[in-house]
Amino acid sequence: MGFFAVVSPPAALERLRDALAAREAGREEVPLAGARGRVAAADTLARSDVPGFARSIVDGYAVRAQDTFGAGPEQPAYFELAGEVSMGRAAGVEVSAGQAVTIATGGMLPAGADAVVMLEHTSELGGGTVEVLRAVGPGENVMAADEDLGAGQVVVPSGRRLAPADLGALAAAGVTRVEVFVPPRVALFSTGDELVRPEATPRPGQVRDVNAVTLAAALERDGARVSAPAIVADREEELGQAIAGACREVDLVLLSGGSSVGRADLVARVLDGLGPPGVLAHGLGIRPGKPTVVAACGQVAVLGLPGHPVSALIVYEVLVRPLLRWLAGEEGRLWEPAVSARLDRNVPVKGGSEEYLRVVLSPGEDGLWAAPVLGKSGAVSTLARADGLVRVPASRRGLHRGDAVEVKLLRW
């Protein structure tokens, strides 16, 4: 049973990656305006040079650099004002020896010129004469036609989750459509005879299916495509049929339910019956979240999360979210943002297992303070209170007031 001993979340992720190594994510092409948050499926190349023409990067005068050689505050050079570059147009003038042309930042360098003297190093003397108080070298204050990006150069690498700035760089490079991975498709099942749909009014003994709501929202936040959550009875045959059916349509099946011992075993039995590779880990070495079953059915990941909404959400953040990023084809930039805070009280920690504390943050005089969320086991009212999670290593036996902690934020 060694293989089925509890494993850490990174080890569980590793086993899933190994089991799903043959999986290939689909690709599609989307317009730039719909590409935010999608993952590039290929290195995306510039379609044209940027800026596409030699361009001034300052306000000033376009000149031939050689005509300014030796110019300085004590020994100005004098130029004949030969015209002006209009923004957005090909420069209509040509700069000859001893001539200067007015140009603004972003203006196209006129033919003949090879540099720009900044406005603050000049003065206009009237009568069409410009005094230059500083020499410029060839190319100074000019961006060459392909200097920012050359056509064919990689703008955004494959595996990048596209942020607003990435889209801007792609737009600049003439890219209007981008090849992205199809997002992971996820089926969401809640198991438990006590569950009713969130919209229903529970009868005595029944409770609303909270996980359907939290997990669907978290999956949506993280860019997955979620099918409508369903409640499945806690019976081997029905559960097996539901999962097997879903495995033909999705990349990930998320079950929740089974925090009690017997139910987790039922889920494990069902998952092992679905065909290889079956159960990869039975139990996660974290608290809360231990009764988690990790499995794969062909190239589909199947996870059985605890039924308790707080535990399910913690396992989601710690294991499912990193898995989704991998399934989505995301590479690099995988760090999770956190804020630094100090604990506002002593916290007893059982030790022996990695523990996740939910905390509420509040600003103090010299930084943020983190207060652990307290509440009876199973309380859903505490769900809404936490701002983030603090990971406590298995080796810790307790935390003290004032201890520095890193709080991984629970994002909306």
Added chain:
Amino acid sequence: MGFFAVVSPPAALERLRDALAAREAGREEVPLAGARGRVAAADTLARSDVPGFARSIVDGYAVRAQDTFGAGPEQPAYFELAGEVSMGRAAGVEVSAGQAVTIATGGMLPAGADAVVMLEHTSELGGGTVEVLRAVGPGENVMAADEDLGAGQVVVPSGRRLAPADLGALAAAGVTRVEVFVPPRVALFSTGDELVRPEATPRPGQVRDVNAVTLAAALERDGARVSAPAIVADREEELGQAIAGACREVDLVLLSGGSSVGRADLVARVLDGLGPPGVLAHGLGIRPGKPTVVAACGQVAVLGLPGHPVSALIVYEVLVRPLLRWLAGEEGRLWEPAVSARLDRNVPVKGGSEEYLRVVLSPGEDGLWAAPVLGKSGAVSTLARADGLVRVPASRRGLHRGDAVEVKLLRW
């Protein structure tokens, strides 16, 4: 002109809040499934008690606590097994003196019982007898019907941006629709005679409107409703008409363009012509981002951002994003997540003005390293490279290799 001296981003935000104090955000009701990322417009109350019935929080036996008094490993108490509670149903049995009923976590406490003995403190002896090795007090291992949430209690406070866990708590409490603020509506204009739409092929001297793409994506990410970006010519009358028209329809007008001195003045003149309160600040005390004009036209905020895409995006992150959160009605939880890293090289800093460095992060042996993004002024290719921003206070004259920095992540 003191009022128009450069101001810090927090001071600019303060002036905007003062100018817009009379503004009232609209409200609407949305179903829970569409409420993620929306801001609650009222304290949202539980519609029913949670869990709604007395519920066991462990696997074990429901008993009358008084029958276990004095029980211990040395002196067990013995109970008659009187039945079992089925999940999801009203308990069909009643517990009398000396009786125990099997119950699972989440099961409804049967009438007569007032506590649950955990399975591990019992053994079933056969013949319908249960041995109890530990006493329980009244209410032990039981969650009362209204203990998690009482009907009418606040589940989520007004001003909270709704995260997955908030939605779960609301669902548990029987809330299916939630009152939220209408998101800020934003009009986006780019000014500059050199600009063409991102889809167009620029002629010599023209460049694609990059800000329309980055700013629209950032606004969408941050929950705003953006009207289709438009390019407006750099002429006082056209600009004034476009802004005045937009002010009748939106909460925020974002202009970009005007990094050169003359253009920012033009924008300021136009904004002052729109009626009170007009320009609130002319210049932000940050680098890059100084040529920013902050104004209000009635109860509409109007911001003129620099035209350079990198500068515009930094002003967006530093000023526009906090403004949007305020316009959205968001309260509390306003910290921005960051990651800690160390600089991988010495960085010269001009000082005298708060400076924002864009950095690329990479994992090292003992944490993340931050490398400043280098590139010629005006380069859009560097847009896609940065992972985050490092704020350098105006008092710093330089940063050194190994210095600890907080990197505010640029999110997708």
